């Protein structure tokens with residue numbers, strides 16, 4: 001079969017045809033220069049969709065792609081280590097430390113999550129003796145983590161700055177002014193490992209449906225599994241990993257800071273190939289802890305408070321989570337009548353077939 005560059009519209013998954021949603025691509029090199037057309041496109045995409053690919057394949061972004069490959073190697077070494085070594089400091093705070101598999105609600109009714117995660121906070125890595133487990137704390141490892149964090153910070157800040165320009169924000173009202181590098185925030189690099197799982201029988205599955213707390217999330221993964229639910233869409237569908245690109249999600253903080261005009265991306269992770277391990281790296285650019293905004297309930301809250309409340313909702317047991325205000329997990333985004341709640345209904349057990357495109 002010939003190789004096609006076309007994105008297939010649907011893919012066979014879990015016994016039915018599931019959409020593969022297209023995403024716009026924003027060029028990082030153009031964003032750095034704030035080229036007006038690219039800036040306008042970024043604003044439009046954030047207002048209408050809340051997600052896009054950022055193309056890092058040019059000279060300016062390529063280094064970051066290399067840093068991510070090094071981070072992946074480090075992650076393999078970390079996740080293969082014994083649990084006592086991974087859990088040396090436990091979860092020091094919500095944005096720092098190790099979370100074992102099944103710490104949160106899973107993607108299916110009655111399941112727990114199917115991933116383990118190590119988070120290294122941007123503020124923490126700059127301390128003299130950061131809480132990073134010894135297994136990834138030699139000087140080479142620290143350099144890799146620093147580069148990944150600093151590079152991701154540059155990319156997300158450049159996007160943030162372009163969005164401010166595109167919205168005509170000036171002075172202190174520009175988004176960067178509530179994301180200053182030297183002010184405390186929960187900004188963090190999260191490295192995740194999803195274990196192989198079969199949704200027809202396993203009880204530790206994927207990553208529950210949510211919007212991110214962050215302002216912008218920069219996400220790298222070579223493997224399929226990420227699903228989004230675009231604004232107004234009746235069902236979840238996959239997004240395709242794209243060579244040379246990372247995925248950017250708008251999170252709650254930027255939605256709130258934009259007066260709720262930007263869309264927070266509703267997403268989740270499901271096992272695509274049930275036998276596959278999946279690795280993802282997410283940089284969560286968050287607002288300074290003391291930044292104030294109005295949440296979907298009309299409360300005037302700090303970014304720190306929104307983070308803590310939402311983190312609690314994520315990690316609390318499923319019954320309590322259901323009692324959390326509806327706007328909490330989805331950041332005030334609305335879902336049209338749930339035609340399907342996806343994988344809860346497990347029609348057929350067949351895993352997805354690999355797709356013949358690159």
Ligand SMILES: O=C(O)CCC(=O)C(=O)O
Pocket residue numbers: 190192207212219221226267268269280282
């Ligand atoms: O693993 C992924 O691809 C997404 C992870 C995610 O949505 C999150 O950590 O917020």
Ligand SMILES: [Fe+2]
Pocket residue numbers: 210211212267
């Ligand atoms: Fe997320």
